[in-house]
Amino acid sequence: MSKDRELQMGMRCVKYMIFVANFMFMLVGLLLISIGYTIKAIYTDFDAFLSSHSYKASDLAIAVGFIILVVALFGCAGAIKESVLLVNLYALLLLVIVILELTVSIIAYKSRSHLEETLSQDMWISMEYYIADTGYIWDATQYSLHCCGVHGPNDWDRFNSSDYNLTVIYSLQDDSTSSDSQQINYPGVYQVPESCCRNTKCQSIASLYTRGCLPKIHYIISQSALLLGVGAMCITFIQLLGATFAHLLARSIRKLKTQIEVERTIRRQQLYESLAKSNTQEKVSPVLYVAESSEA
Numbered sequence: 001m002s003k004d005r006e007l008q009m010g011m012r013c014v015k016y017m018i019f020v021a022n023f024m025f026m027l028v029g030l031l032l033i034s035i036g037y038t039i040k041a042i043y044t045d046f047d048a049f050l051s052s053h054s055y056k057a058s059d060l061a062i063a064v065g066f067i068i069l070v071v072a073l074f075g076c077a078g079a080i081k082e083s084v085l086l087v088n089l090y091a092l093l094l095l096v097i098v099i100l101e102l103t104v105s106i107i108a109y110k111s112r113s114h115l116e117e118t119l120s121q122d123m124w125i126s127m128e129y130y131i132a133d134t135g136y137i138w139d140a141t142q143y144s145l146h147c148c149g150v151h152g153p154n155d156w157d158r159f160n161s162s163d164y165n166l167t168v169i170y171s172l173q174d175d176s177t178s179s180d181s182q183q184i185n186y187p188g189v190y191q192v193p194e195s196c197c198r199n200t201k202c203q204s205i206a207s208l209y210t211r212g213c214l215p216k217i218h219y220i221i222s223q224s225a226l227l228l229g230v231g232a233m234c235i236t237f238i239q240l241l242g243a244t245f246a247h248l249l250a251r252s253i254r255k256l257k258t259q260i261e262v263e264r265t266i267r268r269q270q271l272y273e274s275l276a277k278s279n280t281q282e283k284v285s286p287v288l289y290v291a292e293s294s295e296a
Contacts, residue, residue: 046220051122148195
């Protein structure tokens with residue numbers, strides 16, 4: 001009886017180990033969802049400068065995070081039912097998740113390879129739609145990042161102020177002094193939107209942001225993609241360990257269930273033998289009667 005109790009205790013320990021592992025996987029899933037939404041929010045701030053495929057890695061990360069949550073619940077169900085099949089299927093699903101997470105990392109790293117060139121092209125295109133659609137994004141970007149244009153404030157000279165109806169257009173004469181670390185010495189007069197200026201009284205070079213927005217946006221997007229890729233790789237390693245752990249747990253469940261069945265079979269056989277022996281001992285031996293011979 002004590003042996004059976006030990007086996008039952010071992011099975012209970014295996015269940016608890018699966019529950020703990022799945023709780024950790026749920027935390028990992030929530031972490032991946034959080035990273036995905038954070039990166040997507042950063043990308044949204046520069047939506048006018050990014051093509052739609054730039055969101056693939058963050059969207060996939062969010063989807064994988066939700067899949068991890070569902071698979072973790074599936075693993076708990078397999079532990080409750082003590083099903084070797086369900087736990088092995090759970091391990092297989094974890095391997096599928098590992099493949100998806102590797103895909104997230106590859107997409108994130110790949111997006112950094114030609115990011116600056118693609119970003120520059122998209123920014124130039126978005127400038128042409130400043131009045132129609134992208135004005136608020138350009139203004140917000142130039143205000144928050146303290147920059148102007150793609151490479152510098154003279155990028156706005158290619159657009160006609162009356163046609164584009166920019167927020168505020170200032171004609172700025174060249175100034176030999178500038179508070180910015182990088183001076184500009186463009187000859188003549190040029191025009192910029194109000195968001196390129198440090199204050200509303202943008203009347204000299206000293207009040208103008210002289211650095212372009214491309215380097216700053218490129219750094220933010222590149223670092224965000226790097227964070228997403230590294231995060232996905234770390235989670236992939238954890239999930240790979242989890243898949244191996246789940247397979248080992250499935251083997252443990254199979255072994256424990258086999259041992260329990262063997263113990264039950266042995267006890268059942270011992271019980272049958274005991275009953276058979278008891279019945280044999282209780283059989284009554286036949287009584288022989290000897291006829292007495294009569295005396296003559």
